[in-house]
Amino acid sequence: MSAPVSTVAVVGAGPAGTRAAEVLVRAGLRPVVLDEAPDNGGRIFQRPPPGFTRPYEALYGSVAPQARALHAAFDGLRGRVDYRPSTLAWHLRPGTLHTLSDGQAGQVDFAQAILCTGAMDRVVPLPGWTRPGVTTLGGAQIALKTQGCAIGRRVAFLGTGPLLWLVAMQYAKAGATVAAVLDTTPLATKARQAPALLAGGRAFLTGLRMMAWPRLHGVKVVEGATPLEITGTDGVDGLRYRGGGREHVLACDAVAMGWGLKPETQLADLAGVPFDFDLVQRLHLPRRNDAGRTPVVGIYLAGDGARIGGAELAELQGARAAWSVVEDRGLPLDLPEIARLDRAIAAQAGFRRALDLAFPYPHALAAEMPDATTLCRCEAVTAGELRAAAAPHDLNRAKALTRLGMGRCQGRVCGPPGAEVLAAALGCEVSEVGRLRGQWPVKPVPLSMAAE
């Protein structure tokens, strides 16, 4: 008989995972921290590969101090956590994470797991979005952050949300030409949230500066734009859009696009955490309380992987979820610290809500995409094919009939816009068509990983 497993596993070494591990170590535990990426930092504070020497200020801009602090915190944990970089968790069963590293399958048995899996870009497919030269905003940023290269010479930025303005500014500062920033949210929508956004304090000011930056530097800005088509023969040569009641063509050789972020919830789903439809983010999100506990015993959630809230909130939630683990293991608590975390988390609620409302997912744009638009790019399913599959109110049945979401990404990209198209075609609420059923693996794994 082996001893009962007492390990705490932390999935993800971004802001949430780092702060979770820190608290666990403080409580005298030695967690396993695994991350699919070769280095820690997560998305916002992703570290460049070894040998790349761009300074923190160039890489992380106004959040360089936070990046430096987070990296230092993680470096301070080395030796005191069982850190496993380049390790993908592809399945979670009660008490076990199934992993892939160095091409080999493995597993980590745990008593508690804190899932800090972060987010991915959210897109609205539009005609031409599958052309080479089109990436997500996050993809464009990673190219810059980790490799110091741009996705084109003359890049159009399309979408909505803070990342739109941030990446456009980062590109311009790095020396790329920003053809334009096209925000699908009208100025008025954002302005309505200004009073509530003020609560964000420093974050709000940073945001205002980011949005002012292109204008101050002579970059074309269109708010309330409606994208029509990304044109080109081999790659990209332009972006057709409607703005101010007229149609325009913007010359560019690359497009970075994104409409906010979407949590990576597959592990929570496999763990059996129930999901609820969130009317503001228009997504099914895993259920958990403010202390990071889910209804599934032993499973905790923190950061963008549970609900989009940004890096600062992710750090707070990571620490808070770890204190829940500490409490549930009956270990001594730092109650003033927990109270401070709870206050700080609560204080962000109003700002985050305003941010969600200021940059809404343009669901009508998704719902009304032209029939010929490739909706699912893995399986080349068009919006028209989905509409024609006279399905009942069920996204999974629509998938079975059309192959939507059956490819490499398993619907992580096309699922939400597909739900909008289907709901509009059926004349029902998007919450009624459900969400795509999840199965392992969370990301593709090679057959050879099973070799003995």
Added chain:
Amino acid sequence: MSTPALATQQADVVIVGGGGAGCSAALHLAQRGARVVVLERGLVGSQASGVNYGGVRQQGRHPAELPIARRAHALWQRLPELLGTDCEFEVTGHLKLARDEAEEADLVAYLDVARVHGLRLRLIGRNSLHRDYPWLGPRVVAGSLAPDDGAANPRLLAPALARAAIAAGAQVLEGAEVLGLAHDGAGFVAEAAGTLFRAPWLLNCAGFWGGKIAATFGEPVPVSPMSPLMLVSEPVPWFIEPNLGVVGGNVYLRQIRRGNIIFGGGRGENDPAIPYARALPGPAMRAMRLASELVPALAGVQIIRSWTGIDGEMPDHLPVIGASATTPGLLHAFGFSGHGFQLGPAIGAILAELVFDGRTDLPLEPFAIGRFAGTTASTMGDGT
């Protein structure tokens, strides 16, 4: 059962379960003019019939099943005419492989069984096998090719059968779980979707859950939930034409035209009460190893998804098909033990004959529910 407020609807035949068996029964009965109602708890084809491997195979079946499989085979070829779609049925051939001499002896022994039933098979020795299929691994020593077998898209069959049944006049109710069932002396009464459905005939086509219905009518059977484990790869250039199996069945795989490879082998976990089913990593990895031994070039492909479903498994791996031993007018067709997809189209034809003609030409004795009489409740899988 006796809430007076419920509406009542009269039919000739009530079918419980909208899988391949229930939907094909609805089609064949409606075509002969019966008033048919299908009551399906979820969506048609949402259980075993919609999520299986898609193997449309006669080779390797139990001799008792071959007559039904032969009849089904004829129907599979007529799908476009019957259903207006081929359900992506393709005659790719089914190549069953032996990995040692004992397995090879098994292939040879089956040739006689096949001959009796008119199933074409061609035994291929080691050298020709590796010449014809150069991508096979060195452990493979012989193969048996069933040139008329193939595969189809399971997601399409039950919905297509249901559409055709509706076009022929059947009523197919989805989201209609049968909550109560009884025979009140005059006929059957089924409660579902807030309605009492009355009919002189009741067809139990409820898959694994058919066991519960049989028990309701006093004939419990030892059925347990089984979940064959499935994996699918990303698309790779097409090179595997036949549907591949092995003696013993611990791994099977096929490549669809668009490039994805579908693998099966081992079992997943399930809870039929929910119903819930999921592939298990341990057995999946064993299937991965066996698959790359069979076709070494597959070692590098990426698995993008796993899944499974729930079928009813009988101790002798043969389904229950035919008349109830306790209740006149009740017909069973369930417990297909992991190989009822291919049989589906014929099951409806057989049940329609039993209803209209009181007989069928196909021998059904091996499938009689009476073969389990005397089984005690303690040996029964309750499925949870």
